[in-house]
Amino acid sequence: MPGAATAPADEIRGAPFGTAPVPLSVLDLATVGSGMTATDALRATTALARLAERRGYHRFWVAEHHSMPGVASSSPTVILGHLTAHTERIRLGSGGVMLPNHSPLVVAEQFGTLEALAPGRVDVGLGRAPGTDGATAAALRRGRTDGPDEFPRQVAELSRFLDDDYPDGHPYARVHAVPGPVQGTVPGGVQSPHRPPVWLLGSSGFSAELAAQLGLPFAFANHFSAANTLPALDLYRQTFRPSALLDEPYALIGVSALAADTEAEALRQVRTGALSMVRLRTGRAGLVPTPEEAESHPYTPMEEEMAEGWLANVVHGTPDAVREGLNALAKRTGADELMLTTQAHGPQARLRSYELIADAYQV
Template identity: 80%
Template sequence: MIRGRSQGTAPAVLSVLDLATVGAGLTATDALRTTAELARLADRRGFHRFWVAEHHSMPGVASTSPAVILGHLTGQTERIRLGSGGVMLPNHQPLVIAEQFGTLEALAPGRIDLGLGRAPGTDGATAAALRRGRADGADAFPQQLAELIRFLDDDFPDDHPYAAIHAVPGPVQGRVAGGVQPADRPPVWLLGSSGFSAELAGRLGLPFAFAHHFSAANTVPALDLYRRSFRPSDALDAPYAMIGVSALAADDEREAQRQVLTGALAMVRLRTGRPGLIPSPEEAASHPFSPVETEIVDGWLANVVHGTPDAVREGLNDLAKRTGADELMITSNAHTPAARLRSYELIADAYALPR
């Protein structure tokens, strides 16, 4: 069964979501080194999971290939669960995902999660380039999901066209002569920002992760739908809901505001069709925001829990209470690697997580 572990004084299990963000004046190498450093910090400080996201054609985000990054992180960590938040299933063939995450499970047995989303993680043109003319897209998500789970479990019916196809590493290696491979495979999570995946996760008895950090107005309705739709399964006997939340702690309020404004300006540029690197705090502070841009910034910052460690703790506690989430997956997006790392240290301290 999927359950998080108790952590310090936190009202819900605490985890980390990382996008390997690339700041102005920094490289993708810098970003990915920071991701590895952050994974080690999260492992050391007792966060429960460390997930990386899949995004494409965005200069400020280097997490285009979760399986590649996770493969690196298996050698950088010891205890923390590693996973995708998420792999965008319509962009990939189910067999390929099953092989990738079977490989990850072999590298870090019992520590891998497979989070799946139905959005492209990019714009329509890039999605078309990824899918090479396939027309199924998000509409075929339930069928793709069922196929992927069959590959992970290696249990296609005998009369299925794929019955003789096996995802390797995987359960088939434990069934052939001399095989000792355990049948364990990564738990599957559904991710979403609307009701579709919430209802599907409930009907299938899967854990559900909601993108509160960019769809806050839908959080409570989606979680309510998930819980109403839930049917017990081999994976879960009761609903388990996680929400992604943007949060950034700093030693003082002014520094926190300075850092979160960089992410707000990056969001302004993304939403107005000008995606780029994450601007520096100096660039963000001097930017002449138009009325339209100010509206985007205000809406974005309203859903970012930021400030001193005590203020962030209070904000996260309130969010856990309002949503009833079992787990909070924190993403701290800022230009400066040191600021991001410091944020997680401060949040860990605020909740008395182990050192």
């Protein structure tokens, strides 16, 4: 299967982040809190991307979710296009684009466009889940039969479009993703030195093993699948095959984290995310509740168990406590990079959290 041969490894490996043991990055979902609009949420995402760049975070990724009132990131490439105009240095990417929902050629064109807008700082993060429920996935695909089992073929197809290297005789040999390498092969054309690197995302061993086989970097969703983190990372490292992109494995893990000035305030804020998750998992997805709503919610025993299980995977507390928790997680997993995602009702708590974490690491 073709790999990403033109992206140098230094576009994968993260930059130092103060005194942190590994680089730190940001994953944002453009969450919509109670009393907020999607415009408010997307403005907050832009503000967070600018803050992350200013404070030295390495990447800023946005996720793809559908049919969820509390998440405004249904179109990550549109958001990323906006962010290219509001940032200058930070890497931008998808965490991820759910490839079964899209034509690989369209994804190649979209990320080729993003690469042209922000040369040398775009990542193509790919997931194989729909990012939604089955009915919404069916509406997105409009009769196409591609599903998670087709993911390896879709990744191969996307990689070939990004590299413009379909062989002669292939039905797509004369099909080119533009912007892309073909522009450097026509008379007067100039080849771009960059090609957005492909990452595979996952919450189990499937994508871990596929990323290893292809020699691609791997991002694991520790923030909602912590029990599978170590087995998946072990599988990735043990089966990794060097490629033109990477000579050794590079594993990033997503971490739910929130820092506040006091432990009590941190817990107050993260409980809004816990209630959001309870509602989502019980078929009542809505806007992110306020801290007051979360405090007054009459949890059933089942809901309380779900909330506590979710909170157990959130690194939260004072800046020092969060720093210690992140350091311990990096040591336990051997992750090469931590990507922080923060669930809270409004942008102030999220922005403050990333500022405090940067302060804790003396950035």
